[in-house]
Amino acid sequence: MEVLQIIIYVLLIILIAVAIVIGIKLIGTLNKVDALVDDVNSKVKTLDRVFEIIDSFNNKMSLIGDSVIGFVSGGIKRLFKDRKKDNYEEEEEE
Secondary structure, eight states: OHHHHHHHHHHHHHHHHHHHHHHHHHHHHHHHHHHHHHHHHHHHHHHHHHHHHHHHHHHHHHHHHHHHHHHHHHHHHHHHHHHHHHHHHHHHHO
16 A cells, blocks of 8 residues: 555656646746747837828728819809700700
């Protein structure tokens, strides 16, 4: 019975030693992962700035496009409005 207890104690000591070694390796791995995540975050922030610039440029181009379209459609609207007025005045004269 004493031999069985000694074997169990030795196995527990080995298990604890293996757990400590695995824990130390996991801490090292987590430090590497943390450094990698920090690097990725810095690169994503850089890309966010680029996308903000592109978005700002896109908004300005959209504003210019809307202004041009409004000007052209207003001109076309006035052109047809004048023609309708002329046609209406001609019908009244007849």
